[in-house]
Amino acid sequence: ANHLDALVCLGGGGTQKNALQLKQKGLNVLTLPKTIDNDIYMVSRSFGFHTAVDVATQAIKGAHNESEGYPNGIGLIKLMGRHSGFIAATATLAQQDVNFVLIPEVDFDIDGPQGLLTSLEQRLSNRSHAVIVVAEGAGQKFFEHMDERRDASGNIRLNDIGPFLKDAIKTHFAAKQIPLNIKYIDPSYMIRSLPANANDRVFCNFLGRNAVHAGMAGKTDLVIGHWNNHFVHVPMSASAGSPA
Numbered sequence: 132a133n134h135l136d137a138l139v140c141l142g143g144g145g146t147q148k149n150a151l152q153l154k155q156k157g158l159n160v161l162t163l164p165k166t167i168d169n170d171i172y173m174v175s176r177s178f179g180f181h182t183a184v185d186v187a188t189q190a191i192k193g194a195h196n197e198s199e200g201y202p203n204g205i206g207l208i209k210l211m212g213r214h215s216g217f218i219a220a221t222a223t224l225a226q227q228d229v230n231f232v233l234i235p236e237v238d239f240d241i242d243g244p245q246g247l248l249t250s251l252e253q254r255l256s257n258r259s260h261a262v263i264v265v266a267e268g269a270g271q272k273f274f275e276h277m278d279e280r281r282d283a284s285g286n287i288r289l290n291d292i293g294p295f296l297k298d299a300i301k302t303h304f305a306a307k308q309i310p311l312n313i314k315y316i317d318p319s320y321m322i323r324s325l326p327a328n329a330n331d332r333v334f335c336n337f338l339g340r341n342a343v344h345a346g347m348a349g350k351t352d353l354v355i356g357h358w359n360n361h362f363v364h365v366p367m368s369a370s371a372g373s374p375a
Contacts, residue, residue: 136159136346137159137160137161137346137351138150138153138158138159138160138161139160139161139162139163139339139342139343139346140153140160140161140162140163141162141163141165141178142162142163142165142166143164143165143166143168143170143171143177144166144170144171144371146162146165147162147171147354147367147370147371148371150162150367150371151367151368151371154351154352154367159346159351160351160352160367161342161345161346161350161351161352161353161354161355162353162354162355162367163178163335163338163339163342163354163355164176164177164178164338164354164355164356165177165178165179165335166178166179166180167179167180167182167183167211167218167322167323168180168211168212168213168214168215168217168218169215169217169218170212170213170214170215170217171354171370172369172370172371173354173356173365173369173370174354174356174357174365174370175356175357175358176334176357178327178331178334178335178338179327179331180217180218180221180331181328181330181331181334182322182325182326182327182328182330182331183211183218183322183323184218184221184222184225185328186318186321186322186325187208187210187218187219187222187318187322188222188225188226189318190208190210190222190316190318191206191208191222191223191226191228191229191262191264192226192228193206193316194206194207194208194228194262194314194316195226195228195229195262197314198260198261198262198312198314199260201260201312202259202310202312203255203259203260203304203309203310203311203312204259204260204261204312204313204314205251205255205260205261205262205263205300205311205312205313205314206260206261206262206263206313206314206316207263207265207293207296207297207300207313207314207315207316208262208263208264208265208316208317208318209265209266209267209292209293209315209316209317209319210222210264210265210266210267210318210319210322211266211267211319211322211323212234212235212266212267212268212269213235213267213268213289214235214268215234215235215236215266215268216232216233216234216235216236216237216266216268216269218266218322219232219233219234219264219265219266219269220232220234222264223264228262229262229263229264230254230261230262230263231247231250231251231254231261231262231263231264232263232264232265233247233263233264233265233266233269233270233292233296234265234266234268234269235266235268235269235271238272239269239270241270241273241296241299247296248299248300248303251263251300252303252304252307252309255309263296265292265293265296267289267291267292267293267319268289268292269292270292270295270296271289271290271292273290273292273295274290274295293315293317294315297313297315300313301313334357337362338355338357338362341355341362342355345364350364352366352367352368353365353366353367354366354367354370354371356370
């Protein structure tokens with residue numbers, strides 16, 4: 132009705148799937164990867180990821196300072212990442228005060244000789260403080276007895292691993308009569324709501340320019356991706372709906 136030549140959609144996995152449906156209905160569609168989780172398949176970097184890592188490192192610094200200030204101090208930070216631990220892992224590499232990183236891609240146990248609680252107890256015995264970073268999608272196996280819930284878009288609602296870990300840690304050390312000071316930090320919405328940093332602003336500018344050039348050249352059904360320092364066209368059908 133408005134004589135549009137092409138529609139450019141910005142977003143994450145859900146947006147990519149919806150854009151593919153629009154393409155299948157006959158629209159010319161291009162997409163840009165915009166998600167702080169960096170979890171779009173066949174795209175090495177999404178707009179917003181570097182900003183999220185920047186802010187997450189500040190949370191780690193605060194948690195580390197808090198943990199050092201108390202006997203047996205623990206800083207527990209929950210970061211975003213439903214099905215991928217890119218923010219948690221990259222922020223940890225950038226701010227290496229973290230002792231335990233829990234991400235969805237790697238299974239872990241809480242109890243037992245190789246479990247988190249035993250390792251945490253040993254860490255406190257050696258250094259009297261610890262920092263734990265957990266991605267929001269990690270450890271969902273511990274909630275298998277609970278009913279599956281979905282949001283309005285049909286996505287499974289994750290159970291909250293942060294308070295679960297906090298309670299498990301407090302219960303474990305209380306049972307052993309070991310004093311503990313734990314500080315729980317959830318900076319998720321602070322990370323989501325802040326403006327993009329300079330690096331992401333430049334990257335987003337280039338993504339937009341490449342989308343416009345592709346659309347003007349008559350191209351459709353693609354995601355503007357970035358590989359080996361080059362902007363590339365990824366077929367939408369190859370990316371949408373696949374796990375990162």
